[in-house]
Amino acid sequence: MFKKKPTRELEVPPIANSNSQAMEVLRVWAAPGQPQQLTLRTTWKDAGAWGLLLADVARHSAAGGWNGSSSLEENFTKRIDFRINFLA
Numbered sequence: 001m002f003k004k005k006p007t008r009e010l011e012v013p014p015i016a017n018s019n020s021q022a023m024e025v026l027r028v029w030a031a032p033g034q035p036q037q038l039t040l041r042t043t044w045k046d047a048g049a050w051g052l053l054l055a056d057v058a059r060h061s062a063a064g065g066w067n068g069s070s071s072l073e074e075n076f077t078k079r080i081d082f083r084i085n086f087l088a
Contacts, residue, residue, distance in 0.1 A: 026053070058084075 016022050028038045044050060062077040 016024070023041065023043070025041045025043045026038065027040075028036055030036045058077070058080045062073050062080060
């Protein structure tokens, strides 16, 4: 009778509940036709740690949703690399 209202937020990952020292460090929201908005916690003083986080995000994005198609994943990865280099 009552339908659950769809959530606009992602589920909290298991590490957040199982490790008392885990904390959210990055949240990004997107809306059609508008720039993304983000909130971040300046957790690390070493820029390399942020680079590692962003590389993990890119890798997971490239691997997700391609049903094992390595050529689509490779093209996605190249597109991410192009945009990162475009901004640099």
